[in-house]
Amino acid sequence: MSFKKYKENGINNAEKLAKSNELKDKMKTRRSVRKFAKTQFPVEIIENIISMAASAPSGANKEPWFFSIIKNADVKKKIRKAAEKEEKSFYTQRAPQSWLDDLNKFGTDWNKDFLEIAPYLIVVFKQIYDLDNGNKYKNYYVNESVGISCGFLLTAIHNAGLVALTHTPSPMGFLEKICNRPENERAYLLIPVGLPDIDARVPILKKKKFNEYCEII
Numbered sequence: 752m753s754f755k756k757y758k759e760n761g762i763n764n765a766e767k768l769a770k771s772n773e774l775k776d777k778m779k780t781r782r783s784v785r786k787f788a789k790t791q792f793p794v795e796i797i798e799n800i801i802s803m804a805a806s807a808p809s810g811a812n813k814e815p816w817f818f819s820i821i822k823n824a825d826v827k828k829k830i831r832k833a834a835e836k837e838e839k840s841f842y843t844q845r846a847p848q849s850w851l852d853d854l855n856k857f858g859t860d861w862n863k864d865f866l867e868i869a870p871y872l873i874v875v876f877k878q879i880y881d882l883d884n885g886n887k888y889k890n891y892y893v894n895e896s897v898g899i900s901c902g903f904l905l906t907a908i909h910n911a912g913l914v915a916l917t918h919t920p921s922p923m924g925f926l927e928k929i930c931n932r933p934e935n936e937r938a939y940l941l942i943p944v945g946l947p948d949i950d951a952r953v954p955i956l957k958k959k960k961f962n963e964y965c966e967i968i
């Protein structure tokens with residue numbers, strides 16, 4: 752392994768404070784959106800967003816992720832159909848009442864029309880082990896690594912002026928089949944991305960205050 756000098760960006764404390772405030776304020780306006788406009792935009796924007804996600808740190812640099820960008824209408828339709836099948840059985844049979852009560856304030860149900868309306872769906876896969884020419888190799892901290900990568904992804908989506916929903920139809924195995932992914936991959940998140948519908952509404956949520964989730968020791 753060879754090394755190179757790390758280039759520090761050299762900004763002063765006042766600039767660091769200003770930058771941290773700017774990004775914090777920007778990210779605080781991010782919301783999960785469930786009603787999308789049909790407005791199209793270039794796929795290069797999504798490619799940039801995914802490049803940022805793939806720049807995340809990962810256990811032993813194994814980069815245990817794969818991203819499928821779905822823009823084909825027939826494939827989106829297939830995904831919607833399969834997701835709604837699972838979600839219907841979740842909402843009407845499998846979900847315990849306490850879970851349904853927790854979801855009540857979001858006004859969600861098994862209907863997932865946004866899976867066809869949003870111009871792009873990003874399916875994130877985690878690689879539970881590495882597969883190279885039929886040989887299996889261990890990946891480390893897969894959930895942590897892919898979770899961090901998805902944090903980068905959602906930040907990049909918001910930064911590009913787009914909106915998304917972090918969606919987890921349960922179970923998600925149908926995505927591996929539809930996207931034709933290899934045996935070492937498991938669907939991790941399904942993220943429709945686009946612009947908000949003109950009538951998009953988001954629930955007014957109470958968020959924890961700083962001293963409820965952080966302390967300085």
Ligand SMILES: Cc1cc2nc3c(=O)[nH]c(=O)nc-3n(C[C@H](O)[C@H](O)[C@H](O)COP(=O)(O)O)c2cc1C
Nearest residue numbers: 781782783784785857859916917918919920953956
């Ligand atoms: C791991 C994860 C799974 C989620 N799954 C769903 C989902 O399947 N359907 C949905 O409508 N929202 C889903 N959400 C969105 C949350 O409901 C939302 O992030 C939360 O209510 C906070 O709202 P905000 O994102 O607007 O701040 C999920 C969020 C996360 C982080």
